[in-house]
Amino acid sequence: MKILLLGASGSIGTQTIDVINKNPQDFTLVGFSVGYRTRCIGSIIKKHHSVTHVFLRDYTKLSYYKKRYPNVTFIAERDNSISDLIKMCNSEMVVNALVGFSGLLPSITALKLNKKLALANKESLVVGGELINNLLASGHGELYPIDSEHSALWKCLKVDDKNVKKMMLTASGGAFRKLSRDELENVTASDALKHPTWQMGAKITIDCATMINKCFEIIEAGYLYNYPYKKIGVTLHDESYLHSYLIYEDGLMRGELSKPDMRNPIKFALYEGKIPFKTQTFKSLDSLKNLHFHEFNKERYPLVDLAGIVLTKKGTYGAALNRSNEVAVHAFLKGEISFLDIERIVFKCMSEHKNITHPTLEQILKVDNDINLKATNIVNQIKGGKIKW
Ligand code: NAD
Ligand code: MG
Secondary structure, eight states: OEEEEETTTSHHHHHHHHHHHHOTTTOEEEEEEEOSOTTHHHHHHHHOTTOOEEEESOGGGHHHHHHHOTTSEEEETTTOOHHHHHHHSOOSEEEEOOOGGGGHHHHHHHHHTTOEEEEOOTHHHHHHHHHHHHHHHHSSOEEEEOSHHHHHHHHHHHHOOSSEEEEEEEEOOOTTTTSOTGGGTTOOHHHHTOOSSOOOOHHHHHHHHHTHHHHHHHHHHHHHHTOOGGGEEEEEETTSOEEEEEEETTSOEEEEEOOOOTHHHHHHHHTTTOSOOOOEEESOGGGOTTSOEEEOOTTTSGGGGHHHHHHHHOTTHHHHHHHHHHHHHHHHHTTSSOHHHHHHHHHHHHHTOOOOSSOOHHHHHHHHHHHHHHHHHHHHHHHTTOOOO
């Protein structure tokens, strides 16, 4: 399988390269993209002589790499997009390990070109779930989820997808799971970046601390498996060993258990779900003695419920949710706003959003742009002391 890897310098990107390196008989890396962390380019090209195309965001490094590796085509963000890379590079599968909204257009381009899309970038589905499902229905592209919860659910559904009463996503609770809401007011970005069970990129680690990540994952599950919001639930689980599970009408549960390691779901997606896998059935979560489960408390993590609006009303709510969060997380990481301001900004943008149903891509891009301005304006007001919530 010829693979084009988007986001090669990131957490999922580097682990995808590990999986490719361990299975050279099955995978050939033909191209990749990086952002500003260009140092990995040389080592990837030296190991993978099959690489023909590389995209980098950092234009200042372009001429250096062109001279250094004349047999490889380099393009940079100033003149080309990642969608151009997908069009230029002869791949069968695109692995989308980009973070945030930047992953949407590449996902759409890959599916329009009838590629197999291994998707870590959950924001693609949050923002453009309807567009992506329409492309999957009308074209010959395929989508394989990389997110660990959705990979586990995919396996469970392969064993038995009949009479499912509820699809349950597990959640670690993020860096602040032991703190009450009152204690959240003064936490810092460096506190929030200490995830208890997973090593990940900065944005998703903050998303886990606010739990908007679980909100995104409910939306992702809704679009991937065509499940309504009311049939998707959340269980808090400290160790991240149970990756998610199904509850059937007869009370049986089926889930996937393993040490947390993203290389497992990445591998499963790269093999298009066609390798042997194990799921486990159990009568009750009590039988898993050394693992800890807690009932999910909506009041503690209010952002999670916004998945209900996005999955039931659809339209441009997902775009508003995603962009307001991206702006707020970025400002929080820069120390410009407090941790709880993230959810305040997201709630304000969502409650004032005028939904457009069945949006075109252009309408989604416009909402993304409008919410960017609106949320940035709120951040500036907070910085200037003009907002007292
Ligand atoms: P990361 O920050 O470690 O890496 C992101 C990659 O995207 C980098 O290569 C960066 O250069 C590139 N990038 C960022 N902004 C870009 C832009 N505007 N244009 C082009 N390239 C850009 O992120 P990550 O933790 O690897 O997460 C990637 C995606 O996978 C996210 O959507 C995340 O939610 C999802 N995910 C991650 C994990 C994990 O364990 N890290 C688990 C499940 C899902
Ligand atoms: Mg996940």
